[in-house]
Each structure stands twice: as C-alpha cells, then as structure tokens.
Amino acid sequence: MTNHPTTPGAREHTFDAIVIGSGISGGWAAKELCEAGLRTLVLERGRDVKHRDDYPTALKNPWEFPHRNKTPRAVVTANPIAKKCYAFDEASAHFFVKDDEHPYVQDRPFDWIRGYQVGGKSLIWARQTQRWSRFDFEGPARDGFGEWPITYDELAPWYSHVERFAGISGNYDGLETLPDGEFLPAWEMNDVEKHAQGKIMGAFPGRHVIQGRCAHLTAPQPQHLAQNRGQCQARNLCYRGCPFGAYFSSNSATLPAAAATGRLTLRPHSVVESILHDPVTGRASGVRVIDAQTKQVTEFFARVIFANASCLNTNLLLLNSTSARFPAGLGNDHGLLGRYVAFHNYRGSLSASVEGFEDSYYSGRRPTQLMMPNFRNVRKQETDFQRGYMVFFGASRAGWQQGNYAPGVGAAFKDRITRPGPWGIYMMMQGETVPRKENHVRLSADRKDAWGIPQLVTSIGYDDNDEKLMRDFLARGQEMLEAVGAKKITARDSKQNPGLDIHEMGGVRMGHDSKTSLLNRWNQLHACTNVFVTDGACMTSTGTQNPSLTFMALAARAAQLAVAELKKGNL
Amino acid sequence: MNRREALRQTALAAGAATLWASLPAGTWAALAAPTAWSAADEALLTLIGDTIIPATAASPGAGSVAIGRFIITQATDCYPPQSVEILRRALREIDDASHQRFNQSFPALAVAEREQVLTAYEAAPQSGAHPFRLIKELTLLGYFTSEPGATQALRYDPIPGAYVGSVKLGPSDRSWAL
Numbered sequence: 001m002t003n004h005p006t007t008p009g010a011r012e013h014t015f016d017a018i019v020i021g022s023g024i025s026g027g028w029a030a031k032e033l034c035e036a037g038l039r040t041l042v043l044e045r046g047r048d049v050k051h052r053d054d055y056p057t058a059l060k061n062p063w064e065f066p067h068r069n070k071t072p073r074a075v076v077t078a079n080p081i082a083k084k085c086y087a088f089d090e091a092s093a094h095f096f097v098k099d100d101e102h103p104y105v106q107d108r109p110f111d112w113i114r115g116y117q118v119g120g121k122s123l124i125w126a127r128q129t130q131r132w133s134r135f136d137f138e139g140p141a142r143d144g145f146g147e148w149p150i151t152y153d154e155l156a157p158w159y160s161h162v163e164r165f166a167g168i169s170g171n172y173d174g175l176e177t178l179p180d181g182e183f184l185p186a187w188e189m190n191d192v193e194k195h196a197q198g199k200i201m202g203a204f205p206g207r208h209v210i211q212g213r214c215a216h217l218t219a220p221q222p223q224h225l226a227q228n229r230g231q232c233q234a235r236n237l238c239y240r241g242c243p244f245g246a247y248f249s250s251n252s253a254t255l256p257a258a259a260a261t262g263r264l265t266l267r268p269h270s271v272v273e274s275i276l277h278d279p280v281t282g283r284a285s286g287v288r289v290i291d292a293q294t295k296q297v298t299e300f301f302a303r304v305i306f307a308n309a310s311c312l313n314t315n316l317l318l319l320n321s322t323s324a325r326f327p328a329g330l331g332n333d334h335g336l337l338g339r340y341v342a343f344h345n346y347r348g349s350l351s352a353s354v355e356g357f358e359d360s361y362y363s364g365r366r367p368t369q370l371m372m373p374n375f376r377n378v379r380k381q382e383t384d385f386q387r388g389y390m391v392f393f394g395a396s397r398a399g400w401q402q403g404n405y406a407p408g409v410g411a412a413f414k415d416r417i418t419r420p421g422p423w424g425i426y427m428m429m430q431g432e433t434v435p436r437k438e439n440h441v442r443l444s445a446d447r448k449d450a451w452g453i454p455q456l457v458t459s460i461g462y463d464d465n466d467e468k469l470m471r472d473f474l475a476r477g478q479e480m481l482e483a484v485g486a487k488k489i490t491a492r493d494s495k496q497n498p499g500l501d502i503h504e505m506g507g508v509r510m511g512h513d514s515k516t517s518l519l520n521r522w523n524q525l526h527a528c529t530n531v532f533v534t535d536g537a538c539m540t541s542t543g544t545q546n547p548s549l550t551f552m553a554l555a556a557r558a559a560q561l562a563v564a565e566l567k568k569g570n571l
Numbered sequence: 572m573n574r575r576e577a578l579r580q581t582a583l584a585a586g587a588a589t590l591w592a593s594l595p596a597g598t599w600a601a602l603a604a605p606t607a608w609s610a611a612d613e614a615l616l617t618l619i620g621d622t623i624i625p626a627t628a629a630s631p632g633a634g635s636v637a638i639g640r641f642i643i644t645q646a647t648d649c650y651p652p653q654s655v656e657i658l659r660r661a662l663r664e665i666d667d668a669s670h671q672r673f674n675q676s677f678p679a680l681a682v683a684e685r686e687q688v689l690t691a692y693e694a695a696p697q698s699g700a701h702p703f704r705l706i707k708e709l710t711l712l713g714y715f716t717s718e719p720g721a722t723q724a725l726r727y728d729p730i731p732g733a734y735v736g737s738v739k740l741g742p743s744d745r746s747w748a749l
Contacts (some may be wrong), residue, residue, distance in 0.1 A: 061729065062716040062749065069716075072648040188736030234731040361740040364731035365749070399746045400715045400725065404708050409623045409689045417711070418724050418745045 010301060015041040015265065017562070018287055018302040020272045020317065023120025025535040025551040026308030027250030027258070028162065032559035033304075034258040038566075041300055042258070043270040045292055045309075046116030049095075049123065051251040055241030057091040065090045084500055085113045087124050092239040095124045105444050107459035111499035112312060118268055119251040120310060121502070122548075124239050127215045127247050127367060129168050129549040130390075131159050131179045135378050136543035143386050145434050146340070146540045149512045149521035152179070158553035165257075166248040166552065167224050169368070170213030178210075178373035178545075185218045186211040187368055191360040192395035192423050196484045197370070203483040207375050212368030212392070215248035215549075227253055236365035247367070269293050271451050275305060275330055275531060277323040283530045283571075284330070290451045303571055304530050304562045307508075308555065311536030312441055315341075315507040316456045318533075319443050331518050331525035337508060339440040341460050342542045344503040345389070345431030347494050348470040350477045352486035354395060354423040361397065361420055369394040374432075374544040376472065385468035389431035390544040391477070397423050425486055429473040432544050434465055435506050460498050503547055505539035523558040530571045532558045607647075607655075613639040615662055618678055620710040622685045630723035633714040641713035642706065654705060661702035668692050721748035 016038035019029045026042065033040045048054070062068060069090045076083045082096040097114040104112055115121040133152060140146035156179070163182040171186040189197065189211060197209040216232040217224050224230075229245035229252055238247050245252035258264040269292040276299065278285040286301035307314045315338050321330035329337045369392050376388030398421030406417060439461065443454040474491045481489050498504075511517025514526035519538050525531045534555035536547060543550075565571045620642065621634030646654040669677040669688045677685060693703045714720040721727040725748040 059729075061718070061727075062721055063718045065716075067645060067649050068712055070645070070649045073650070074648075187734055190736040193736070234734045235729065359740050361738045361744065362734065362736050363728070363738050363747070364734035365747075366734040397746070399748075400711055403711050404704075407690075407693055409693070410686045411625055411627050414624050414627060414724070420740060420744075420746045 010299075013286075013299060014301040015039045016302060016566075017041070017304040017306065018043065018300055019306040019308055020287065021045075021120060021308035021310060021313070021535065022118045022250055022255060022266070023115075023308060023310060023535070024122040024125065024250060024548050025555040026120070026306065027122065027254030028552045028555040029306040029308055029532075029534060029559050030258040030264060031254040032556050033306075033563065034261040034263045036559070036563040037263070038304070038563065039263045039265070040258065041265045041267060041302065042255075043272055043287065043289060043300070044118050044120075044266065044268045045271045046118065046120075046268060048266070048268040049117045049119050049241075049251055051245065051249075051256065052241075052243050055243060056094070058237065058240040058243045060091065060240075081111050082113060084111055084496075085502070087126075087239040089239075091237070092124060095239070095241075101450065103447070103449065104455050105447060105457040107457055108461045109497040110458035110460050111497045112456075112458065112504075113499065113502045114310070114313075118255070118266065119249055122249040123241055123251060125249075125502075125548060126546065127238060128212060128546040129163075129166070129215045130213050130371070130373075130545040131156075131181055132543050132545055132550055133177050133179055133373075135177060135374075136541070136545070139387065139432075139543075140435075140541045143381070143434075145386075146509065147511055147513070147516075148540045149510050149517075155550070155553055155557065158557040159549065162549065162552040162556055164221075165223060166215050166253065166549075167217045167220065167229070168213055168549070169216050169218040171211050173208065173210045175208055175210070175373055177208075177375070177378055178371075181213070183213070184216075184221070186213075187216075187218065187366050189370065190362045190395060192354050192357050192425065193370055195354075195357070196393070196395065196425060199484045200372075200480050204480065207372055207480070210371055210373070212371050214368040216367050217246045227256065229253065232367065234364035234366060236367050238367060271453070272309065272317055273297070273451070273453055274321040275307070275317065276301075277321070277325055277330060277528065279323070279325055282325075282528070284528055290453075292451070295451065303566060304532070306555075306559070306562075307531060307533045307537070308535045311504045311507065311539075312341075312456060312458070314533055314535055314537040315441050316443070316453075318508060319441075320453060326527070330531065331508075331527045333527055334515060336437075336516070337518060338442050339437050339507065340435035340509050340540075341439045341441060341504060341506045342433045342435040342539075343460065343498045343505065344501040344542060344544075345433050345462070345466045345470060346429065346501045347466075347496060348431075348473045348477070348492070349426065349428040349494065350474065350481060350489060350491045351424060351426040352481045352484075352489040354425050354484065354486050357423055376469075383468075383472060385465050385472065386434055387432035387465075387469070388544055389429045389469060389473050391427055391429060391473070393425065393427040395423055395425040397421055425481065425484065427477045427481065429470065429477075430501075430503075430544055430546070431466065431469045431473065432542050434463075435509070435541060436463065441507060458499070460504075462498065503536075503542065505536040505542050505547060508533045508537040509540045510538050511540060522561045523554060524561075530562075532562060534558045608643050612659075612662060613643060615639070615666070615677060616642050616658070616706070618685070619662075619665060619689065619706060620714070622682070622689055623707055623710045624714050624720075624724075625682070631719045633710055633720075636714060636717040636719060638710055638713050641717075642709040645709055645713065646705070650705075657700075657702045657705055661706055664702070665689070665692055715748065 232246035372391035374388035402421035403417035617639030620638035626632035
C-alpha cells in the first residue's frame with residue numbers, strides 16, 4: 001500500500017479503487033476496474049435505484065397519472081430549474097433533484113439539471129450516441145483555443161469497446177465527419193423524412209441526412225442478452241427507466257456487470273466532501289464522505305480514485321479538496337481548475353408543415369431522430385464564427401392535439417380530430433461552444449449546502465460566436481426546409497440558459513501541458529497521478545456530438561491504464 | 572426476444588399483473604371530489620365536455636369519464652391560478668347564452684341545441700384569451716388520456732415492439748394515442 005490510513009477501522013475502509021459517482025462514466029469505471037480484479041468502492045450521493053424494481057412509473061398507462069403526466073404547479077414552483085427540462089414530468093420527477101435541497105449560486109443564469117441517485121442521469125439521458133471525428137479532436141488546436149492530448153485513432157478502439165457492450169443502433173454511413181461504430185440495426189425513417197432526406201441531399205452536397213444513432217437494443221446480441229437486457233419495444237417512455245433494459249444505463253448494464261465480479265461495494269447516500277492528499281506519498285490516499293442522511297463523516301482509502309461525480313460536481317469536489325500542497329484545490333497549481341467550462345448551444349429551432357403524404361402513417365414510437373453531422377468549418381475556417389453544429393430533425397403527423405386549435409364541437413369534430421392530422425417537420429441545433437477562460441465555476445465564499453460543503457457558483461454565458469453560429473443555423477435550416485417544400489416555416493431562438501442542454505463540459509480539462517491543463521492524456525491529474533477524472537469535466541472542447549459515448553470510452557480507457565499502472569507498481 | 576417474450580419477462584420481473592391494472596374504469600371518477608365547486612357546476616362542465624366530445628358508435632363520450640372533475644382538478648393543480656376563475660366565467664356565460672337563445676338552462680337543452688350554444692359561444696369574440704379554449708383543451712386532454720378515449724376513440728399500443736416508418740393509412744384508421 002502506498003497510502004497510510006490512520007483512521008480507526010481503516011482496514012475495512014480500504015479498497016483497491018474508489019469511484020465517485022455511479023452515472024454513465026462512473027458505471028464504466030466501476031465495471032472495468034472490478035473486471036480487472038480490483039476491489040472497488042462506488043460512492044453515490046443519492047439513493048439506490050434498482051433496475052426494474054425502482055422504476056415505479058415505467059408501466060403506467062396515461063390514465064394512471066392524476067394530472068395526465070403534467071407537472072402540478074406546486075411541484076413546478078418548488079423546482080424552478082428542474083421543471084425546465086423537457087424530460088421532467090409526473091412520470092419522471094423522482095429521478096431529478098429537488099432544487100431547494102441542492103442550492104447553487106448563479107453569477108450568470110445557468111440551469112443545472114441534476115439526477116442524484118444510483119445511475120445518476122444515465123436513467124434520464126437522451127441516449128443519443130455518436131463518435132467524435134478527427135476534426136473534433138483536432139479543432140481546438142487548429143482554431144487556437146486548446147489542445148486535445150489524444151487523437152481519434154487512439155480513442156477509436158475504446159469507442160468500439162463501449163459500443164459493443166452498450167449496444168448502439170445506427171447505419172454505416174461512411175462519413176469522415178461522424179465515424180461509424182459497432183452498430184446494431186438502425187431505426188427506420190418515415191415517408192416524409194425520406195422525402196426530406198432526398199431533397200436536402202440533392203440540393204446541398206456535403207449535408208448528409210442520416211438516421212440517429214442511439215443506445216437502444218434494436219437487435220440484442222448475445223452479450224446484451226447475457227446482461228438480461230432485451231429488445232427495445234419502441235415505447236419511447238425511456239425517462240421512467242426501461243423495464244426491458246433496452247436502453248443503456250448504469251443500472252441496467254455496467255453496475256450489474258461490476259457487481260457480478262463480487263468485487264463491487266456500492267454505497268448510496270455517500271456525499272464525498274473531499275479527496276484526501278497524502279503529503280508523504282504525494283498522492284491521494286482516499287476520500288472523506290458525509291452520510292447524506294445521518295451526516296456522519298467517514299473516510300475511505302484506495303490506491304486509485306476515479307472522479308465521476310458529473311461535470312460540475314467533479315469541479316466542485318476538486319476545488320473543495322484543499323491541502324497544504326494544494327491550497328486552491330486538488331491539482332490546481334495554476335488557478336485553471338473550474339475554468340474553460342463549455343456546453344452545447346441549443347437555442348435555435350425551426351418548425352414547418354409539409355403538405356401531402358395523406359395516406360402515409362407510421363406505427364410505434366421511435367427513440368431517436370434524424371441527424372445531420374456538422375458541415376460548417378470542418379476542414380478549414382469558412383465562416384465568420386468558429387466551429388459548427390449538428391442538426392437534428394424529424395417529421396410526424398398531428399394527433400388529437402390538433403383539436404385544441406380547431407373550431408367545432410360534436411360527433412363530426414370528434415371524428416375529424418381522431419384521424420391523423422397534417423405532417424409537421426422540425427429542426428434543432430446542437431452547436432459547439434468555444435471554452436473561454438472566463439466561463440468558470442468556483443466555490444462560494446459564504447454559502448454552504450446542507451452538508452456544510454461550499455455551494456458552487458456558476459459563471460457561464462453565451463458569447464458573440466454563439467449568436468453568429470445560431471443565426472447561421474437558422475438561415476441554413478430555412479433554406480433546407482424550403483428545398484423540402486415545407487410551408488409556414490417558423491424560426492425560433494429559445495434564448496434558453498446555458499446548462500439546459502445538460503451537456504456542460506470542462507473545468508478539469510485534458511492537455512499535454514501541465515501549465516495549461518489539469519489532466520494528462522490518460523485522464524490523470526498532472527499533479528496527482530492516482531486521481532482520474534473521466535466525466536464531462538475532463539473535456540477540452542465540446543464537439544457537436546452528444547457527449548456521453550465519449551465519456552464512456554475515456555472512462556474505460558483510463559481504467560485500463562490505471563490497472564496496468566497499478567500492476568507495474570507505478571500507482 | 573419478441574414482444575410476447577418481452578411482456579412475459581417484464582411481468583415476471585416486475586412481479587406484477589397489478590402493474591397493468593388501471594384506475595377504476597380508467598376514468599377521472601377516481602379523483603377526489605373538488606371541494607370549492609358545487610356538484611351542479613361539475614355536472615355542467617361534464618355536460619359541456621360531453622357536447623364537445625359526444626359518444627359515437629365507436630367510442631363513449633367525454634361525459635363517461637367524469638370529465639368535469641378532471642377539468643376542475645387539472646385547472647386547479649396545474650394551470651395558472653386565474654384559470655379557475657376563467658372556468659367559472661365560462662360556465663356563467665354558457666348558461667346565460669342558452670337562456671338567451673332557448674329560454675332554458677344548458678342542461679335542459681337537447682343535444683343539437685347545446686351544440687348550437689357552444690358553437691356560437693366559441694365563435695363570439697372575447698377580449699383576451701377565449702374561455703372556451705381552456706375548456707376545450709382540458710376536455711381533449713382528459714378524454715384522450717382516459718382509458719376509453721385512448722383505447723377506443725384512438726389506437727393505444729403500450730408496447731409497439733417496433734417503429735415501422737411507412738404504414739398505409741386506411742380510411743377508418745385513427746391516430747395513435749400518447
């Protein structure tokens with residue numbers, strides 16, 4: 001052992017590895033570490049959520065929700081931040097934190113969406129999973145705002161590793177801007193979507209319309225059946241937890257795999273107050289935990305520590321892990337901890353109607369949508385803004401809600417509104433934001449939470465680049481919908497706050513240079529190498545892809561390195 | 572795993588035929604009676620809802636699912652506080668309109684007369700948001716998310732099993748519920 005625990009009972013509190021957080025990246029760290037033979041403690045600040053058993057609304061019919069799945073005003077008033085999330089409703093509210101129990105300080109408006117439970121936000125994520133391309137990893141250096149210490153080729157085998165286990169559906173599209181992965185069969189497009197695909201790709205070479213890629217088992221393989229996970233039933237009620245285990249979550253997949261090794265200890269209600277630093281070894285020796293319910297303080301020790309508390313909470317934890325060696329937070333020798341936080345720009349969207357296709361319909365509820373990989377500034381700088389955006393879109397027919405705006409009463413009215421209405425088409429953006437030093441989080445000097453831990457202050461905002469990028473999306477979207485032949489095109493800027501994208505990244509960024517970054521190419525803190533950060537906090541830039549798949553690949557890769565370094569005696 | 576097998580496994584895993592059971596009759600009658608509303612007001616709202624969405628050959632009407640109780644509960648719990656007063660105003664105005672037009676209260680009218688009153692009321696200009704919009708929205712919401720509305724007036728498939736992108740729509744095919 002390289003650490004020297006002195007607390008009474010230290011032996012029972014000593015593990016080979018500690019993973020802080022049980023969400024999408026912590027689950028992966030736990031699985032890989034346990035399977036490699038390490039006795040691993042997973043600390044989760046929230047309650048336990050058992051796969052299937054703790055999905056109380058998963059099989060409910062609409063008429064079993066007293067407010068037909070709308071959120072009562074009292075709940076909305078008590079949760080002014082969580083209620084903004086599209087996935088927050090009567091059927092899923094129990095997987096979101098209660099805002100008043102977890103206050104934070106908004107220097108500038110930031111909607112921090114959190115899920116404190118075993119499984120974290122992997123229960124309520126949007127499940128869209130695309131690989132980054134080489135352009136995304138090379139972009140920051142080309143554009144002069146950062147440097148990724150890894151290449152696409154280095155991460156590609158780890159993408160494959162996590163894709164095979166998680167189960168990702170998609171087409172082999174052969175695009176350099178969005179590399180193919182290990183795919184299960186893709187979802188189908190409907191007739192209007194196929195029409196739009198043909199029109200857009202005909203009119204705009206280089207703008208590729210492809211089916212979305214998502215973590216749903218469209219055709220479970222033996223490795224998925226071995227996890228007791230079954231085929232996606234196209235219910236699209238995923239935010240309630242999936243009783244079929246058809247989408248990937250920590251609860252359905254990685255945590256059971258870790259537990260199956262017999263080496264996992266999962267400890268819910270464990271708020272990690274800080275990571276302990278041992279001045280003798282120069283390494284982290286363990287963590288200090290406050291019981292979320294009793295507030296009792298306990299320490300746990302291990303040779304390797306993985307921080308997967310979710311992007312901003314990992315920042316908070318490291319900032320709060322002060323010691324003689326690191327008075328400004330663990331690994332923070334240059335004041336950059338908590339800085340260069342970025343996110344995804346979701347502000348722009350368009351909707352329109354499509355005439356015709358009246359005898360065409362669809363069945364089932366698809367858990368993904370069409371995508372257009374970024375086509376802006378890919379190979380070189382082409383516009384008056386930096387970076388680019390992914391476009392999501394889809395088409396569907398109006399249901400009974402068409403009656404809300406239609407005049408009339410009686411049998412004829414009822415008959416009319418129970419038939420499928422006109423087709424509508426929508427587009428939305430997922431834009432890259434450039435990490436800025438001034439976009440940061442820090443600890444409040446005076447406000448504390450219920451466990452005596454300083455509250456997080458968020459100081460994160462949009463800039464001129466984000467505005468220009470959004471305007472470009474709205475203009476390109478308009479021209480594409482016109483090419484489709486859509487009518488009544490409406491463009492919208494939601495002006496939503498940063499954070500509501502739920503894609504916050506950075507603050508503990510990776511880089512070659514320890515003077516300008518916190519983590520090395522293996523996600524180890526430059527200045528404390530037995531601490532690994534493999535959640536969103538590690539990200540040097542945001543790309544235009546949904547980020548979770550990359551967190552998973554980075555976590556699995558770092559875990560393998562940690563095991564190898566332990567075996568060599570380097571940790 | 573096919574759909575039948577998925578269902579079987581889920582029922583076993585969840586231990587639960589009960590999970591599939593609905594509220595009594597799958598209607599809003601199971602809600603507690605609203606306290607600040609008279610039975611007559613609730614009955615009038617139900618009658619208005621049943622006029623908007625009446626029983627037809629294929630499916631029951633909104634009156635069969637205690638729609639008045641749902642409208643009051645939903646407006647009280649989920650809508651802006653002034654919504655309750657808007658509902659009360661609409662009830663007064665609709666009853667006034669039926670007296671003016673037919674010299675009788677709304678419940679005493681024949682179905683065709685009730686439809687005439689509501690059609691005229693909906694078409695009459697109002698300053699601000701039209702109260703009938705609120706009643707209609709809540710009626711459609713409550714009815715099409717009730718068991719009869721979802722399963723008989725629409726097509727309800729809790730476990731589709733797959734997404735099929737291109738399905739020929741037949742002349743009598745209804746929309747999917749949800």
